[in-house]
Amino acid sequence: MTIPDGFPLSAARLLRRHAGWLGIAPLAALLVIAFAVPVVSLLRLSFGEAGFTLEHFVRIATVPLxxxxxxxxxxxxxxxxxxxxxxxxxxxxxxxxxxxxxxxxxxxxxxxxxxxxxxxxxxxxxxxxxxxxxxxxxxxxxxxxxxxxxxxxxxxxxxxxxxxxxxxxxxxxxxxxxxxxxxxxxxxxxxxxxxxxxxxxxxxxxxxxxxxxxxxxxxxxxxxxxxxxxxxxxxxxxxxxxxxxxxxxxxxxxxxxxxxxxxxxxxxxxxxxxxxxxxxxxxxxxxxxxxxxxxxxxxxxxxxxxxxxxxxxxxxxxxxxxxxxxxxxxFPMSLGSSPFLAFPPTDLSFKWYVSFFENSKWVGALVRSLEVAAVTVAGAVVLGTAAAIGLDRIGPRWRRVLETVFVLPMIAPVIILAVGLYYLFAPVGLVASIWGLAIGHTVLAAPYVFITVRAALKTFDPNLELAAIGLGAPWGTMARRILVPVILPGILAGAVFAFITSFDDVILALFLTNIRTRTLPKLMYEGVAHEIDPTIIAAAGLIILVTVLVLALDLVLTRKRS
The missing domain is CATH 1.10.3720.10 (MetI-like)
Incomplete structure (x- = not known):
């Protein structure tokens, strides 16, 4: 069977399969470098640095604490x-x-x-x-x-x-x-x-x-x-x-x-x-x-x-x-003017929000969180979407294995990734850098994009792609005119997941930032761990507001696209 212009269907499918591996490669490379290597390097330490030993595991089993x-x-x-x-x-x-x-x-x-x-x-x-x-x-x-x-x-x-x-x-x-x-x-x-x-x-x-x-x-x-x-x-x-x-x-x-x-x-x-x-x-x-x-x-x-x-x-x-x-x-508590946290507030005031934006420490942390989130969303959307599209184009033998590998960062406890990245990044100067934190956040966020786009691809008929390529359309044209419009809701949902995953993170920020590069969640965590003041509640109110706005934007865009 051939497509009308004579392009063999088998050749179109072969091209589709090779393109699939190209789509998978970037996310796979990121997970090897920034997930597998730091985690395996950390776990290797548990068996001794000088030579093989089970001393640490014996200690876990024998010490009552x-x-x-x-x-x-x-x-x-x-x-x-x-x-x-x-x-x-x-x-x-x-x-x-x-x-x-x-x-x-x-x-x-x-x-x-x-x-x-x-x-x-x-x-x-x-x-x-x-x-x-x-x-x-x-x-x-x-x-x-x-x-x-x-x-x-x-x-x-x-x-x-x-x-x-x-x-x-x-x-x-x-x-x-x-x-x-x-x-x-x-x-x-x-x-x-x-x-x-x-x-x-x-x-x-x-x-x-x-x-x-x-x-x-x-x-x-x-x-x-x-x-x-x-x-x-x-x-x-x-x-x-x-x-x-x-x-x-x-x-x-x-x-x-x-x-x-x-x-x-x-x-x-x-x-x-x-x-x-x-x-x-x-x-x-x-x-x-x-x-x-x-x-x-x-x-x-x-x-x-x-x-x-x-x-x-x-x-x-x-x-x-x-x-x-x-x-x-x-949110209502953040609108009170009393220095003592009270609900409901006795009066309404933006005092603590003004205090937040007048304090360079809080504003700097907010800006840094948004910068890291922006880099994370860009990276996660590109890598996760490419991997989801690529996985849909390879044989079923590898599909289940790679699907499992790609979601492992969602399953592994974040504390292990945080410690492993700290161990890997410290010697190369990526600790206390927004790039090191953005890499860690992308590792966490890309699987969410991958999952949501994979779900969206279930509604896409692959014969449309084969027909478009067989009729001479470049893959980029096919993607822009046919594929992306169908899976756009999944991409948007993945982008929202990626943003919130980055903007919400505390654990990676605890290990990969310092006092000058800390994010808003880390600054809030440090404040809550000691004493909650109304400025922290105002910061919490801002995070809620940002989350609601992002969700509302995603809902509006998805409905318009539908």
Whole structure:
């Protein structure tokens, strides 16, 4: 078979395959140089610098302190995962059982915190939960307690903060599973006399369990490597393995032991990732909303909400309030003029925003964050898009392997990459440079672009490309006129992911910047770690505002393009 001008179809496909490898090469090279090399170099230290030894691993296994840290990490990760699953069911149920407008509002409530800086949310929870915070003042005001309750700087604070950050990873797959249920199954059970509770526990829970387990696995993988939330909201008893790695590098200067801890953490994460990929596949990492065939809201019964359903809806609303509370609290507090943080503010003022922009330290950090984010977005969009297009054009034998390799930076704990890059960049002068930090951020952000563009490419018919090339169109013309318009929403979504990934980062900035080159999140982290002043809340308000504007711009552009 030939294309009308005589260009053989087989030749077009061969050209397409070679172009695929050219698209993959740049991102692969970046990940080898700035991910594989620093991580492997760091892990190699765990087996000794002078000669092979297992001394550091024996130390981890035999010293009670380190065994305690490993147990604490495991315990906090398990508890966070359980809380995420239990709290996700009510809000996912509520999202699946309401009308389109309310559903859209609830999806925004779930996604907005997901996109908002985890440091901002952690800062907000500290303000809400501290001794003189909003929650304690409320409890004492209504007479439930006579003195402040310790909600923060302990296990409860860590669990609240980590659950809030990670819960969307369970809510979204659960919502998709509920919307994808076949309503005829539920109706048949009801027709046979099953009570609503029986339908829920015998039909709904088993059928949605894969979504819950997939989300729980993602949560557990992320929780193992958490650093910021336990460092800010926990106490000494809640020290996790990531904090121990940072401490051994920053204060103890014990690189070998830090590398051994990193090896243990990375090994556990990769084992979970391999199991996750085999059981669920990579698509679950970005599970979106599904939809029943009829498009109708999911119902346990045909008679409307039962008492149990009403209770579930109320609990879902409470969880939605939990998700959006930090954002609703931080921004109004930043508009107060009092030097003491209060909610609601007694008056409205831009005093602390003026203070922010009059202070060269804060303005410089903001400008630096935007510069690094701009470089990151440019690099991540080009590399991630090229890799996604390239991967779509090679044989299936290599496709799954490369897909796994490209998403590894999303899976590996960021603390390991940060320490590895510091170890690699320090001798060549890239530490304390925006270029070193931008390279690290691009490593983290490019996989997000790759995933979103890969998803967009599923709607593209490759025969259109073959036909255009066969008719003599240069590949660049074909891409500009046919391919890019189809996948542009995925590219824009990836760019938003890349921007927020860079603008939100604290861990890489802690290791790859100094006092003169620190970014806004790092400056906020340093302030929160000591004492929260209103200028930090104004900085948090600015980050929320920037995030909302970026998301709104992405939504407008995507709708116009559609």
């Amino acid at each position: 380190y065994r305690s840290v490993l147990l604490t990490t495991l315990t906090i990760s398990v508890l966070t995962t359980l809380l995420c699953v239990v709290m996700s069911y009510p809000v996912a149920y509520l999202m699946a059982t309401v009308g389109p407008r309310m559903r859209a509002a609830l999806i925004v409530v779930v996604l907005l915190p997901f996109w908002t800086s985890s440091l901002v949310r952690t800062t907000a929870w500290i303000v809400i939960l501290q001794g003189n915070g909003i929650l304690n003042r409320l409890l004492m005001g209504i007479g439930l307690t006579s003195e402040p309750v310790a909600f923060v700087y302990n296990l409860s604070g860590v669990l609240i903060g980590m659950t809030h950050v990670l819960m969307p990873f369970v809510v979204l797959p659960l919502y998709a599973a509920l919307r994808g249920l076949d309503l005829s199954t539920v109706q048949a059970a009801e027709g046979l006399g099953a009570r609503p509770a029986t339908v829920f526990f015998r039909i709904v829970v088993p059928l949605t369990a894969p979504g819950a387990v997939a989300g729980a696995t993602i949560v557990f993988m992320n929780a193992l490597g958490f650093y910021i939330t336990p460092a800010l909201m926990g106490g000494p008893a809640q020290t996790m393995i990531s904090q121990m790695i940072a401490d051994n590098v920053g204060r103890q200067l014990d690189w070998g032991f830090a590398a051994a801890l990193s090896t243990v953490l990375l090994g556990a994460t990769l084992v979970l990732f391999v199991l996750f990929q085999r059981v669920f596949g990579l698509d679950r990492l970005f599970a979106g909303g599904g939809g029943t065939k009829s498009g109708e809201p999911f119902r346990l019964t045909s008679r409307g909400r039962t008492a149990g359903g009403l209770f579930g809806a109320v609990m879902g609303f409470a969880v939605a309030v939990f998700l959006i509370a930090p954002i609703l609290v931080v």
